[in-house]
Amino acid sequence: MPDVSDSALRVPYSRIRELAEIAMRMDGVLRLYFGESNLPTPEFIKRAAAQALADGFTFYTANAGLPSLRHAIAGQYQHLHQVALDPDKEIVITASGVQALNVAIRTVLDAGDEALILTPAWPNGSAIVQMANATPIHIAQPLVGDRYEIDFDALERAVTRRTRLLIYTSPSNPLGWTATENDQDRLLEFTRRHRLWLLADEVYDRLYYEVPRLGLPAPSILRKATRDDAVMVVHSFSKSYCMTGWRVGWLVGRADVARKAAELNEFIISHAASFAQKAAETALADGEAELQAMLGRLRDNRDFCLAALRSMPGFTVPRPEGAFYLFPRIDGLTDSFGFCRRLLEDTRVGIAPGVAFGAGGEGSVRICYAAERSILEPALERLAGFAERFAASPDLQGTLVG
Ligand SMILES: Cc1ncc(COP(=O)(O)O)c(C=O)c1O
Numbered sequence: 001m002p003d004v005s006d007s008a009l010r011v012p013y014s015r016i017r018e019l020a021e022i023a024m025r026m027d028g029v030l031r032l033y034f035g036e037s038n039l040p041t042p043e044f045i046k047r048a049a050a051q052a053l054a055d056g057f058t059f060y061t062a063n064a065g066l067p068s069l070r071h072a073i074a075g076q077y078q079h080l081h082q083v084a085l086d087p088d089k090e091i092v093i094t095a096s097g098v099q100a101l102n103v104a105i106r107t108v109l110d111a112g113d114e115a116l117i118l119t120p121a122w123p124n125g126s127a128i129v130q131m132a133n134a135t136p137i138h139i140a141q142p143l144v145g146d147r148y149e150i151d152f153d154a155l156e157r158a159v160t161r162r163t164r165l166l167i168y169t170s171p172s173n174p175l176g177w178t179a180t181e182n183d184q185d186r187l188l189e190f191t192r193r194h195r196l197w198l199l200a201d202e203v204y205d206r207l208y209y210e211v212p213r214l215g216l217p218a219p220s221i222l223r224k225a226t227r228d229d230a231v232m233v234v235h236s237f238s239k240s241y242c243m244t245g246w247r248v249g250w251l252v253g254r255a256d257v258a259r260k261a262a263e264l265n266e267f268i269i270s271h272a273a274s275f276a277q278k279a280a281e282t283a284l285a286d287g288e289a290e291l292q293a294m295l296g297r298l299r300d301n302r303d304f305c306l307a308a309l310r311s312m313p314g315f316t317v318p319r320p321e322g323a324f325y326l327f328p329r330i331d332g333l334t335d336s337f338g339f340c341r342r343l344l345e346d347t348r349v350g351i352a353p354g355v356a357f358g359a360g361g362e363g364s365v366r367i368c369y370a371a372e373r374s375i376l377e378p379a380l381e382r383l384a385g386f387a388e389r390f391a392a393s394p395d396l397q398g399t400l401v402g
Helices: 006-010 015-024 043-054 067-081 097-108 124-131 152-158 181-193 255-268 274-286 288-310 336-347 373-392
Strands: 091-094 114-119 135-140 163-169 197-201 231-236 249-253 365-368
Touching: 006 124, 015 336, 043 274, 067 091, 067 249, 067 274, 091 097, 091 255, 097 124, 097 163, 097 197, 097 231, 097 249, 097 255, 114 124, 124 135, 124 163, 135 152, 152 181, 163 181, 181 197, 249 255, 288 373, 336 365, 336 373
Parallel strands: 114 135, 114 163, 163 197, 197 231
Antiparallel strands: 091 249, 231 249
8 A cells, every 4th residue: 555655744733733623522612722713704804705706706816816916915015014015026815824834935945955943833834844845943932031032043053054944923923922123133134144035924913012003013024125135924814804714815025936936826726715815805905993993802802811821820921012822831831732631621721732832832831812701711710720730739730630
């Protein structure tokens, strides 16, 4: 019998999914393990999709996506970041953020190459590097005081002849950490000097709270990069507009890489669904009011959960600037998967184990606070009870009984 390829077998399964699959077989679970809100897509976006179907958006589109959507995205960058992009050459619509990540990585890595990845990070970047027969090298972001930082010395030490790419996420999943302007300058200087590609995952840039007015985005690396820099940005409609199931995202890149990425799209997915692209255009045009309202709720949720977690014994919780996650570090925790599984079985609260997020993740857990208060409040209460028991006997984390 022929076997599954070694390259496929090398790609590890997502440990967030592993936990979620246990939870999905159980009733009454308070689900905070996935990165999504439990709110449905706003009605005006659903109506736009129905209208698009009625208007005949049921055919193939260009591999780079509908020109009208690319123009709308270019308009957003001009408006939000004062960055001028050429929608015909520098923007490619993708069938989600994860597909943008996939095609971006596939466009710049050869088999045997190495990609540096700032971690803890959402595991998909690493897995996609492995799917390209390349090697992910995790560079953990140290927690210094109350803030995560970038370990530039470790980055320097990790560069080899085969290093081709550096991937980071800002605002970060799972940290909520957001690159400062100084971080961005140094990342650009580092990748220029070593002649590397720099891939910024900015899918959470609209979910940013450290601003004078909610709605202002976290600054994009595109504000700093020139048009000729080896820089790519991955983005998505999933998080800002509650459109996780729609699968529409985009990639911004230098003209040569964007052209190739659009060509490769043909062999991966061809393009995002036509009517979903049309609905995404409406989300951009008319979505600001809903987004603002969501941001207010998210910031309140963040502050509520932060206070609750900080009062739990042994929990260190940096204050996240963006996205919708908290990533407490827990004293004495060495098996975050065991902790989360036990928490799930004993209390019906589902959160994600830190170990799923690569180097630097073990010893922490991730809580997505995009859920409604009616879910967050009992979930945190039950977690607090569990944390008390864990603090009293951390060696029992695998055998705690309810
Ligand atoms: C950091 C990061 N990048 C990209 C994505 C991809 O989102 P989607 O594929 O739904 O567009 C996610 C989703 O959780 C994410 O957390």
